[in-house]
Amino acid sequence: MKSFSDSYKDAGVDVTAGYKSVELMKQYVKRTMTNGVLSGIGGFGGLFELDLTGIEKPVLVSGTDGVGTKIKIAFLLDKHDTVGIDCVAMCVNDIICCGAKPQFFLDYIACGKNIPEKIASIVSGVAEGCVQAGCALIGGETAEHPGLMPEDEYDLAGFSVGVVDKNKIIDPEKQKSGDVMIAIKSSGVHSNGFSLVRKVFTVNEQNLARHYSELGKTLGDTLLTPTRIYVKAVMELISKVNVKSISHITGGGFYENIPRSLPTGLSAKIERNAVQVLPIFDVIAKTGNIPERDMFNTFNMGVGMTVVVDKNDVDAAIAAIKAAGEDAYVLGELVESEEGVIIC
Incomplete structure (x- = not known):
């Protein structure tokens, strides 16, 4: 049976819009796929197999950040396809400071109303950032929060994991x-x-x-x-x-x-x-x-x-x-x- 809930929609959350967002963003996520990716988007967790060739003592390095109030500029210009690059950059630029190579990325979008085309545009920027960083976008979350923020606004954050050989960590x-x-x-x-x-x-x-x-x-x-x-x-x-x-x-x-x-x-x-x-x-x-x-x-x-x-x-x-x-x-x-x- 197809998932839908008129009661939930009346409360401000349209689950079908979420499904459409995922379908629209798949074309962008596909661009980021690397050899380590073992699962597509839509599951409960993103699976990634590390290639540890030449790494004697692997150390995982993580970083998380958002775009901050720069998003206000995107709202006013109604341009949403670049802030995702910022989100990726703020995370991966941090973890490379110790010499780690980013492996994968996850994003989190909270919005007042899920407008699939807008969400897909945001994710297109995230995907572009991942391509530039050479890492895979293996998952994320879009959460509709009616009443918490205006319908036309959203917030964007992300999380990245990289790996570095313990013997090569920058000291x-x-x-x-x-x-x-x-x-x-x-x-x-x-x-x-x-x-x-x-x-x-x-x-x-x-x-x-x-x-x-x-x-x-x-x-x-x-x-x-x-x-x-x-x-x-x-x-x-x-x-x-x-x-x-x-x-x-x-x-x-x-x-x-x-x-x-x-x-x-x-x-x-x-x-x-x-x-x-x-x-x-x-x-x-x-x-x-x-x-x-x-x-x-x-x-x-x-x-x-x-x-x-x-x-x-x-x-x-x-x-x-x-x-x-x-x-x-x-x-x-x-x-x-x-x-x-x-x-x-």
Whole structure:
């Protein structure tokens, strides 16, 4: 007997819409299938067989995150096919910081009303993110929550698992004074600091449609630019040189994230002029009259990730990153200090 419930539908939950969403999203999920996937979507759990070839002591590494209030921009622009990329990026960019390779991903979408076409559009972005990260989308959940949120709104979160050989986990304690910090460029604001962004611009449809000459596009298009996924670049990098630490620059900017990958007694000394700040951050600072210290403590400022290598490996590291399709440059060096980050 086909599953349906008029009583549940009258209460605001249409189970048949959920089934349609699954059917629509299957074409996108199919793009992410890797050799380890043992089950399709629709079951109670996603099955994945790890390929441990060449890995002596496998260690699983997990990460979970959401897209935050950047989703508000998607609501206003009625564009939902990119926030899924952000969701994947926020998870996989975290787990690669210890050298782990992402294996699979699961998403969770909570919505006021299940509109199958919108849900499928969201998942198309998740699938694209998984393709960029080289991992499989093996499951997820879409939950209809009438009364908890407006019918046209949703929230999106995700979870990823990766694997790394215990002997190859990146150990920040091996860093020393004189090591060089390299910046890998971001694509923009990524998925952090949007509460401040929305306050600065008093975000609405009219303001998002404004074209800025500094940006070369509208504010809305700039802000909705997906977070870069650095998996392929980092995997290529660690196969070529000895990487001593990696930081994912998210909420909290330089001052919060960089020290997380530094041992006690070492700080990152960064020349302000070395930072290749993207135009959107200059616009944010100018429009909101935000002090530079706060900007560097909130946003990535154009630096999506930082990696630390020996000074003799700098050229090879930058070449490896660029060969994988990302842009990179020398950001600073490590010095003996307890300050964490020194921008001078």
